[in-house]
Amino acid sequence: MDNANPTILDVSQLPSRRQKQTKARDGPDSKYDHILFPKQAWPWGPKNSSSWPSDEEDEADDQDQDEEYVEEPIDEQEIYDLISSISDPEHPNTLGQLSVVNLPDIHITPSPVERLDPQALRTVVVELTPTITHCSMATIIGLAVRVRLESVLPPNYRVDVRMKDGSHDQDDQLNKQLADKERVAAALENDSLKRMLGDMLKTCAF
């Protein structure tokens, strides 16, 4: 363990809008499968893919999502809620409690208040602050954040996970690794890594 005594925030201190969210998007049985297996990663993706542009049947299916994402766009707080509940691989706390994930370090462009074509790209940048500068677990934490967001966000969201400037000794290497689609895809086919990610994501609400 790299840092035996990290600063831990109480859950009640963390910014959250959790209570407002009542509807889970997936059934309990499949809730980790879709996080870990890219082919099922987008709950509405494969269904829509056959019919771009969408045909009527799919539009009916997608009405829930349309309401959720078009009427009430995803903002930084919602991204925070999605990832702050991920467990740290070394400490019995979440990434939010350990201040690895911080609300001011989450940026969405274009801004959620701007209405766009639903297929237009939005970029989510998450800057992580590992508990100490040489934390060897930074890669797996970054991977967990990327996997978590890619599995629940709509397919037009591009997720960029980085180390906050100066927070980690090998920033550039780590950032490059986390941005590499091919490396991430291959890592998710590694059984021990998959198990580790599964454990970290168990504490996520949906």
Add this chain to the structure above:
Amino acid sequence: MGAKIEPLPPFTPDLYQRAWASVPHPTLPLLATAHANSVTVFSLSTLSKHSALTGGHSRSVRTVTWQPGLKSHQLRLVTGSFDASAGLWSWNGDNNEVTSGERLEVDVTKPQEGEEEEEAKEDWEFNLVLEGHENEIKSVAFSPSGQFLATCSRDKTVWIWEDVGVEDDDDEWETLAVLNDHDADVKAVAWAPDVPGRTKGARGKYSADVLASASYDNTVRIWREEGEGEWVCVACLEGHNGTVWGLQFESCPRRGDKFPRLLTWSADGSIRIWSLKEEPEEEGEEADTGSGATAGSIFRSGLGGIPNTMRRSLREDWECTAVLPKVHTREIYSATWSAKTGMIASTGSDGTIALYAEVEADGDTEMANTAADAETKDSASPAWKVLTTVPVAHGPYEINHITWCKRFDSGAERKGEEEMLVTTGDDGVIRPWKVTTQ
């Protein structure tokens, strides 16, 4: 010149999962798509599924290629997988139907091991596994004659294999070389096509085949065979500011039989074209013996950062002669250079397709390019212009691959000649596009 890119109906069925790449057969109406642990082969005549390769790999198949130069009744595919192996597959069926591109009903169950033969079954047979890489294979490519196969991996190496059994119809392959000059993952390999200019620069020292590799270390390396089975790195191309995702040599023969140029694309969002600086024949002979001349040419190509010990092996002078106009806002995963029209198309994480053409100013753009300083070319690239772009070409999804492909479907005006684009996306859709220029 203007151009229009219009969607044609996608190949059927959808794959419903991320697909990495779709590679057309060099002559026949077939297209092989790598997705999950398998490959689906589509007919370019019917735009529907022809057959499938399953059961050979335990992890995703990242890359696939057709072996060229086989006898007319033979079909062979090579797959490269995240399971660190490359697989050799042969078609075990009636080739008349293959060549006519008709759809076959194929039982996809396959033996798990390559040794088992199932007689009289029209199917792909897993003949041989090439083992040696330590981890994921990212790309596989055949030399123009089909004699050599190059594979590359996250283990930082490029392996060259030789098909030694081709005369006797044996599945016998030998490892010729393991190239380990790259500092990180090797993302892609490509061979120079067999065009008249290919032997230029060899100066009798090297055999005709030229290999190039692209890497996570942001560089591209050029390799040649010096003496029997001795492969050496003759150039290191520096300029990209991010992972070089891929590369392709020009297939159109060039004016004056010059050596084919090299196209590279990168996570830095740029697409570059590199040219071999060809020295006059007699001067070239001297340059090989005099170390002063070699050092001078290295200085010109901006390789000052290479340690002295490595300079001796860098014998070719490649320079960046064009940077294509910037279109993409995110990583460029794929680009393709038409052998027929010379047009380039690109795509990537932003889901946009871009089409470019070389501007023929004053009748000889190439000359102007070669003469100009590579550094000034970096800032402005008047030689290439964007013809058109298609945003959200696979809806909101990333596009992993794009290729030019001959049309054989009923909608084609000139079957087997007319070219279309084919894109492969994270949505599992393989989409053909009609390209018209005015």
